[in-house]
Amino acid sequence: MxxxxxxxxxxxxxxxxxxxxxxxSSPDNVETWDSMGYLxxxxxxxxxxxxxxxxxxxQKINTLGDLIDELxxxxxxx
Amino acid sequence: xxxxxxxxxxxxxxxxxxxxxxxxLQTLYPRWSSEKIYSxxxxxxxxxxxxxxxxxxxxxxxxxxxxxxxxxxxxxxxVLIFCTQTPDYCLPTSACILQDRLGLPNSCASFDINLGxxxxxxxxxxxxxxxxxxxxxxxxxxxxxxxxxxxxxxxxSVRTIFGDAxxxxxxxxxxxxxxxxxxxxxxxxxxxxxxxxxxxxxxxPKSSETSIEKExxxxxxxxxDNLYMNGSNLFSFTLDAVPKTIxxxxxxxxxxxxxxxxxxxxxxNRFMLRHLTEKLNIPEIKVPICLEQYGNxxxxxxxITLRDCQKNGLFxxxxxxxxxxxxxxxxxxxxxxxxxxxxxxxx
Numbered sequence: 001m002x003x004x005x006x007x008x009x010x011x012x013x014x015x016x017x018x019x020x021x022x023x024x025s026s027p028d029n030v031e032t033w034d035s036m037g038y039l040x041x042x043x044x045x046x047x048x049x050x051x052x053x054x055x056x057x058x059q060k061i062n063t064l065g066d067l068i069d070e071l072x073x074x075x076x077x078x
Numbered sequence: 079x080x081x082x083x084x085x086x087x088x089x090x091x092x093x094x095x096x097x098x099x100x101x102x103l104q105t106l107y108p109r110w111s112s113e114k115i116y117s118x119x120x121x122x123x124x125x126x127x128x129x130x131x132x133x134x135x136x137x138x139x140x141x142x143x144x145x146x147x148x149x150x151x152x153x154x155x156x157v158l159i160f161c162t163q164t165p166d167y168c169l170p171t172s173a174c175i176l177q178d179r180l181g182l183p184n185s186c187a188s189f190d191i192n193l194g195x196x197x198x199x200x201x202x203x204x205x206x207x208x209x210x211x212x213x214x215x216x217x218x219x220x221x222x223x224x225x226x227x228x229x230x231x232x233x234x235s236v237r238t239i240f241g242d243a244x245x246x247x248x249x250x251x252x253x254x255x256x257x258x259x260x261x262x263x264x265x266x267x268x269x270x271x272x273x274x275x276x277x278x279x280x281x282x283p284k285s286s287e288t289s290i291e292k293e294x295x296x297x298x299x300x301x302x303d304n305l306y307m308n309g310s311n312l313f314s315f316t317l318d319a320v321p322k323t324i325x326x327x328x329x330x331x332x333x334x335x336x337x338x339x340x341x342x343x344x345x346x347n348r349f350m351l352r353h354l355t356e357k358l359n360i361p362e363i364k365v366p367i368c369l370e371q372y373g374n375x376x377x378x379x380x381x382i383t384l385r386d387c388q389k390n391g392l393f394x395x396x397x398x399x400x401x402x403x404x405x406x407x408x409x410x411x412x413x414x415x416x417x418x419x420x421x422x423x424x425x
Contacts (some may be wrong), residue, residue: 027295034296035235035310039309040315042310043349043353046317046357047357052317054315055308056313056315058310065351
């Protein structure tokens with residue numbers, strides 16, 4: 001999956017307007033990125049990328065940019 | 079005597095009277111409207127045990143109802159298994175108290191098992207082993223929990239989800255409504271910290287320090303004396319473990335996913351059930367969701383779902399059911415049932 005498409009999927013998962021997330025987005029500045037937001041992200045990544053990230057994995061990731069880098073390193077994002 | 083198979087013959091459940099609604103919860107959690115709670119969890123109400131009502135009381139009521147509505151009598155019971163994580167005491171065994179209260183004979187073997195969401199499937203596996211090894215004719219499996227007593231009122235991550243309930247099931251060598259088939263059981267104790275009441279035993283004794291309340295990053299308040307659930311880790315575990323146990327059980331019995339008529343999953347929450355159903359590529363209609371009125375009732379969720387589906391006439395003679403329990407431990411289990419049609423429960 002391309003990074004732009006992935007960010008679009010993140011907007012859907014976190015229930016925010018399309019185009020409002022970027023690499024600096026984080027639980028600190030996205031209100032819906034709460035415990036439920038984490039579940040939505042895990043579900044989306046599992047469904048779209050076939051990768052089951054643990055909550056601990058996600059908690060170590062501070063920003064959407066970190067998440068993208070992590071998924072790239074695992075070879076599931078272009 | 080020769081007992082070739084074990085069958086579920088009766089199921090009953092009991093819900094405590096007090097009800098907790100989303101409207102009551104939204105007054106406590108400023109950013110969570112009652113609609114949001116419903117849309118995320120699929121739950122609108124939960125039943126909550128009163129202050130002096132314990133899990134064994136809920137189990138007693140369910141069993142009492144069952145004896146009243148069936149032709150089985152307390153003296154017919156050879157084994158009582160009580161599945162709970164909120165017993166009356168750490169010692170004595172709550173099942174012993176229930177044996178006396180229910181008027182079961184002194185020849186009845188009685189013991190507790192401490193399991194949560196996988197508990198009903200494990201209970202069936204023990205009951206089947208007793209019956210097929212000819213050590214018992216009738217096993218009474220009671221599940222009951224009162225998680226509400228260990229949930230902090232201001233912890234929305236768990237208070238929105240869990241409800242209290244008790245169920246009673248008779249597993250018998252005689253006729254029944256569902257024949258118990260093969261099992262797949264499993265454990266991964268490395269996840270034990272993700273779903274825990276830290277001071278519930280002797281490892282961390284309760285003290286003034288453990289009762290100090292703290293707020294987490296999501297604004298939930300709890301102390302070490304309360305239930306803690308790491309929802310995202312538990313969700314990841316489920317996405318991994320449930321498809322595997324289903325596949326392994328199907329392999330054991332040489333069946334395909336499409337051969338199964340009904341998947342009766344532990345009713346964790348609607349979000350999780352929907353996602354699992356989609357991931358497994360199972361038609362939604364084959365996965366009954368039965369938690370709107372009850373919430374997640376831990377080991378009671380599968381028998382409650384079975385009983386409600388039975389009352390609604392969902393299952394037909396010869397239908398294959400797969401029951402799948404998963405959660406705290408981590409612990410999981412799946413079992414196949416063949417529905418035998420004859421509805422012996424009085425509705």
